[in-house]
Amino acid sequence: MTENSNQNANVVGGRLSSIEHLRAWDKNAVAEVLEYRGETTIVVPRELLRATAARCRDAASMQFNLLTDATCLDRHPYEPRFEVVYQLVCISRREKLRLKVRLSGKDPVLDSLVPVWPGANWLEREIFDLFGIYFNEHPDLRRIVLPDDWEGYPLRRDYPVEGYRDIPVMPLGFTKTSI
Amino acid sequence: MTTVETAIGQAKTMVLNMGPQHPSTHGVLRILLELDGETVVKAVPDCGYLHTGIEKSCEDKTYSQAITLTDRMDYLNPLGNNLVYCMAVEKLLDLEVPKRAQYIRVMMVELQRISSHLVWLGTHAIDLGAMSVFLYCFREREEILKIFEMFAGQRMMTSYIRIGGVALQPPAGWRQAIERFLKYMPSRVDEYETLLTENRIWMGRTKNIGYISAEDAIALSMTGPTIRAAGVAYDNRKLFPYSSYDEFEFDVPTRTDSDCFARYMIRVAEMRESLKIVRQALDKITDDGAIKTEAPGIVPPAREKMKTEMEALIYHFKIFTEGFSPPAGEAFVTVESPRGELGCFIASDGSPKPLRVHFRSPSFINLQALPKLVKGQLISDVIACIGTIDIVLGEVDR
Numbered sequence: 081m082t083e084n085s086n087q088n089a090n091v092v093g094g095r096l097s098s099i100e101h102l103r104a105w106d107k108n109a110v111a112e113v114l115e116y117r118g119e120t121t122i123v124v125p126r127e128l129l130r131a132t133a134a135r136c137r138d139a140a141s142m143q144f145n146l147l148t149d150a151t152c153l154d155r156h157p158y159e160p161r162f163e164v165v166y167q168l169v170c171i172s173r174r175e176k177l178r179l180k181v182r183l184s185g186k187d188p189v190l191d192s193l194v195p196v197w198p199g200a201n202w203l204e205r206e207i208f209d210l211f212g213i214y215f216n217e218h219p220d221l222r223r224i225v226l227p228d229d230w231e232g233y234p235l236r237r238d239y240p241v242e243g244y245r246d247i248p249v250m251p252l253g254f255t256k257t258s259i
Numbered sequence: 260m261t262t263v264e265t266a267i268g269q270a271k272t273m274v275l276n277m278g279p280q281h282p283s284t285h286g287v288l289r290i291l292l293e294l295d296g297e298t299v300v301k302a303v304p305d306c307g308y309l310h311t312g313i314e315k316s317c318e319d320k321t322y323s324q325a326i327t328l329t330d331r332m333d334y335l336n337p338l339g340n341n342l343v344y345c346m347a348v349e350k351l352l353d354l355e356v357p358k359r360a361q362y363i364r365v366m367m368v369e370l371q372r373i374s375s376h377l378v379w380l381g382t383h384a385i386d387l388g389a390m391s392v393f394l395y396c397f398r399e400r401e402e403i404l405k406i407f408e409m410f411a412g413q414r415m416m417t418s419y420i421r422i423g424g425v426a427l428q429p430p431a432g433w434r435q436a437i438e439r440f441l442k443y444m445p446s447r448v449d450e451y452e453t454l455l456t457e458n459r460i461w462m463g464r465t466k467n468i469g470y471i472s473a474e475d476a477i478a479l480s481m482t483g484p485t486i487r488a489a490g491v492a493y494d495n496r497k498l499f500p501y502s503s504y505d506e507f508e509f510d511v512p513t514r515t516d517s518d519c520f521a522r523y524m525i526r527v528a529e530m531r532e533s534l535k536i537v538r539q540a541l542d543k544i545t546d547d548g549a550i551k552t553e554a555p556g557i558v559p560p561a562r563e564k565m566k567t568e569m570e571a572l573i574y575h576f577k578i579f580t581e582g583f584s585p586p587a588g589e590a591f592v593t594v595e596s597p598r599g600e601l602g603c604f605i606a607s608d609g610s611p612k613p614l615r616v617h618f619r620s621p622s623f624i625n626l627q628a629l630p631k632l633v634k635g636q637l638i639s640d641v642i643a644c645i646g647t648i649d650i651v652l653g654e655v656d657r
Contacts, residue, residue, distance in 0.1 A: 148482070149619040153589075224307060
């Protein structure tokens with residue numbers, strides 16, 4: 081057993097029942113289940129995210145009461161390019177679950193989870209700030225780490241790591257047209 | 260905006276700009292305070308002054324290069340940051356770490372926890388007017404930093420924990436150095452307690468200040484000593500044991516009063532628990548043994564091997580030029596940092612550079628609760644509240 085797999089060794093039994101519970105509650109809630117290195121990810125349709133999250137928190141067989149993290153990843157140039165990820169923890173049953181929503185680059189809008197977990201507030205503001213994803217009904221959707229007048233969303237894959245916004249620094253001997 | 264009616268007519272609240280340059284914010288944090296007299300009506304934290312784009316920089320580095328960046332996030336807990344990052348990469352690679360290296364990791368991280376709590380205690384006390392505690396805390400912290408220098412050659416940005424193990428064998432005389440530290444440290448913790456715990460001024464400044472209920476703390480995703488002071492025994496070392504923590508005996512101190520004083524008591528108790536863990540780790544670490552796992556192409560080969568074997572030289576060259584490519588997938592790993600749950604989310608697309616590295620920083624998420632803690636308190640209590648959340652701005656802004 082590796083160092084990391086210890087983390088999830090005792091949760092296998094409960095995890096399957098969570099997925100089954102969600103499937104029984106709404107057959108569309110679980111679009112896909114991803115298992116990797118002992119972690120479970122449930123891909124949820126965008127429309128059902130808030131209802132599913134509330135269900136995960138409130139249902140007696142799940143009780144995922146703590147939202148530990150929310151973040152986003154960008155798979156540009158593939159579509160749907162954005163994946164917003166919420167990490168849930170059930171403290172009493174020592175179980176972890178990840179919810180994932182896939183969003184297209186043309187319409188990066190999502191229902192906010194602040195009504196379910198007030199702690200999602202700053203996490204979603206950070207995603208908005210760095211990825212440009214809009215959250216419906218978020219109480220305070222402003223930039224959080226960058227200045228208010230910043231242009232662009234730095235953690236998108238088409239935003240250069242070095243250079244000035246859309247003019248990346250080229251390796252020596254290359255020009256923008258030659259690449 | 261809340262306003263207060265008085266006999267003269269519309270009374271006004273005053274907006275006070277606290278920070279970004281304020282000694283009690285431990286970095287560069289700005290708080291907009293709306294005051295009614297001396298009472299806080301509303302507080303709006305404004306962070307981002309230390310944003311360095313570490314997560315973006317990681318996208319342009321190979322997996323092993325990014326370790327040095329993680330040191331600089333939470334600069335009071337560099338070893339914990341190394342640990343969570345390396346564990347996330349190891350999970351992506353499905354890499355096993357030798358037991359001896361796991362124990363060394365535990366020992367170093369627990370020493371780091373003590374040093375971080377010492378900085379917290381010293382600066383928190385100096386914020387509230389107790390100057391001498393600061394000097395004593397930094398005296399002991401210096402000893403821990405000397406131990407780190409012995410092990411890694413660096414006092415603060417150690418980068419000691421690497422993918423697949425730790426960087427170097429423990430140096431000559433390491434056991435005696437830690438034994439010596441373990442011998443005098445418990446009495447030093449007693450010394451801090453003598454200065455503070457029953458001090459009337461200290462109690463007056465911290466008791467019944469900054470209360471938050473357990474339900475609110477969970478709803479606001481708080482973790483670490485703040486949530487344990489509210490009575491929730493949420494500790495990743497116990498709940499989701501990593502790095503062989505399940506083989507160590509220690510308690511998770513909790514309290515129910517959930518004020519600044521309770522959080523102080525929790526952290527002092529945690530220092531004693533960490534000393535217990537360091538003692539056990541010291542007994543578990545053997546004098547000889549592997550500190551890195553055998554994984555050609557991922558973990559750099561030993562120096563002698565690299566000089567004598569062709570394959571080892573090739574792997575060495577490939578690791579430091581191209582890097583290695585974990586299979587496509589995602590991993591989320593959490594550890595218990597001195598401030599709370601520190602998480603690392605890495606997504607790989609099968610290339611030598613990560614698609615996304617995200618750190619779940621406890622300071623950032625705990626800071627979110629500050630408006631709730633300070634509402635209705637006096638302006639001087641704002642400083643006590645910022646102090647007990649124990650934020651490190653390098654980690655808040657990343």
